[in-house]
Amino acid sequence: MNADASVFFALWLKKPLRIAAANPSGVRLADAVARWVDLARPGPVLELGAGTGSLTQGLVRAGCSPERIIALEREPALVAVLRREFPTMTVIAGDATRIGDYLPGNVERLAGVVSSLPIKWFPVAAQYAVIRPCLDLLGPGGRFVQLTNAFSSPLRVDRLRITGREVGRVWFNLLPAQIWAYSECSPSFDNGAAR
Numbered sequence: 001m002n003a004d005a006s007v008f009f010a011l012w013l014k015k016p017l018r019i020a021a022a023n024p025s026g027v028r029l030a031d032a033v034a035r036w037v038d039l040a041r042p043g044p045v046l047e048l049g050a051g052t053g054s055l056t057q058g059l060v061r062a063g064c065s066p067e068r069i070i071a072l073e074r075e076p077a078l079v080a081v082l083r084r085e086f087p088t089m090t091v092i093a094g095d096a097t098r099i100g101d102y103l104p105g106n107v108e109r110l111a112g113v114v115s116s117l118p119i120k121w122f123p124v125a126a127q128y129a130v131i132r133p134c135l136d137l138l139g140p141g142g143r144f145v146q147l148t149n150a151f152s153s154p155l156r157v158d159r160l161r162i163t164g165r166e167v168g169r170v171w172f173n174l175l176p177a178q179i180w181a182y183s184e185c186s187p188s189f190d191n192g193a194a195r
């Protein structure tokens with residue numbers, strides 16, 4: 001286990017429900033998530049719950065420059081890892097349920113949002129506080145991509161008035177992981193943007 005994974009593991013031991021995974025996501029999972037971000041759309045890519053940056057690396061491997069990524073993470077020790085590993089990336093230290101307050105005023109559109117927050121455990125009001133500003137900034141056709149370990153939607157689509165479906169499943173991660181994609185209106189997930 002490398003030093004950053006050890007920091008992550010130690011945090012998980014202390015706060016299992018907040019960290020929600022014993023290890024950072026693997027390469028195969030990160031690449032599978034990144035495939036659902038349409039980099040041809042304008043604007044930055046927002047990553048929520050960036051941890052040690054495993055999914056961030058997937059975005060970079062997919063061709064997204066770190067300068068284009070805005071990463072948010074609540075744990076100070078993980079924020080320090082992100083700032084060290086991605087010195088040109090915008091890293092916000094804070095709670096994702098306040099994302100609407102944190103985003104720089106010049107961000108008018110988001111190309112995509114990737115979340116690995118333990119959002120299935122958030123109360124519906126907190127889910128709303130995360131997803132509403134994101135969908136507003138994504139605009140038509142934008143996707144909120146959520147990584148989870150759940151065989152049903154981690155977001156309360158009925159209460160949030162959003163649409164979503166599972167778009168991927170990775171079995172070779174430590175635990176099988178599911179990738180869900182959500183949008184405002186009628187989904188067009190198979191429009192060729194996903195590779």
Ligand SMILES: C[S@@+](CC[C@H](N)C(=O)[O-])C[C@H]1O[C@@H](n2cnc3c(N)ncnc32)[C@H](O)[C@@H]1O
Nearest residue numbers: 020021024025049050051054073074095096116
């Ligand atoms: C399952 S881990 C994923 C970490 C990393 N993205 C990965 O895939 O390896 C969830 C991350 O979300 C962060 N997190 C949990 N709740 C949060 C919140 N309300 N606001 C910001 N970050 C949060 C945790 O600190 C943790 O780093």
